[in-house]
Amino acid sequence: MLQNLRMDIKPNTEVKVVNLLIIRETFTDKSTIGNLYLDGEWLCDTLELPWKDNQRSISCIPDGQYKVRLRTARESATRDYLHLLIQDVPNRDYILVHIGNKSSDSRGCVLVGIGTEHDFVKNSRLAMELLMKEILNLGGTNINLIIKNK
Numbered sequence: 001m002l003q004n005l006r007m008d009i010k011p012n013t014e015v016k017v018v019n020l021l022i023i024r025e026t027f028t029d030k031s032t033i034g035n036l037y038l039d040g041e042w043l044c045d046t047l048e049l050p051w052k053d054n055q056r057s058i059s060c061i062p063d064g065q066y067k068v069r070l071r072t073a074r075e076s077a078t079r080d081y082l083h084l085l086i087q088d089v090p091n092r093d094y095i096l097v098h099i100g101n102k103s104s105d106s107r108g109c110v111l112v113g114i115g116t117e118h119d120f121v122k123n124s125r126l127a128m129e130l131l132m133k134e135i136l137n138l139g140g141t142n143i144n145l146i147i148k149n150k
Contacts, residue, residue, distance in 0.1 A: 018144070020145040024046075031119040048060035061092060
């Protein structure tokens with residue numbers, strides 16, 4: 001299904017800003033679980049690696065504000081579906097928002113799901129499809145992300 005989503009960015013005179021907010025709520029030695037909001041409305045759950053001083057491949061990224069862009073399957077060697085690239089993360093590259101269920105599915109990226117268990121998010125593909133559809137419906141070109149720790 002995600003492979004079938006087309007990046008139809010509709011030209012219009014008004015550039016819609018898409019505001020994403022992740023509030024990290026549960027912190028364990030294996031993961032960080034949070035909630036993702038799109039323009040103030042809850043959309044899905046998130047799972048990230050635990051905080052380990054922003055070390056590559058073993059830590060979640062710092063809380064803060066980031067620009068985000070759509071990233072197509074053609075741009076990725078590992079993702080065959082439309083996903084998100086979080087830009088300008090200090091000392092990190094290729095931090096994505098993508099499909100996955102547990103911390104071993106991530107090397108510092110944000111995984112999305114609907115429903116959680118201990119160190120696990122469920123229904124990740126469904127959450128990713130929903131997120132991409134909503135972003136595309138809003139224009140898909142001007143995406144901001146704020147990450148906060150509760």
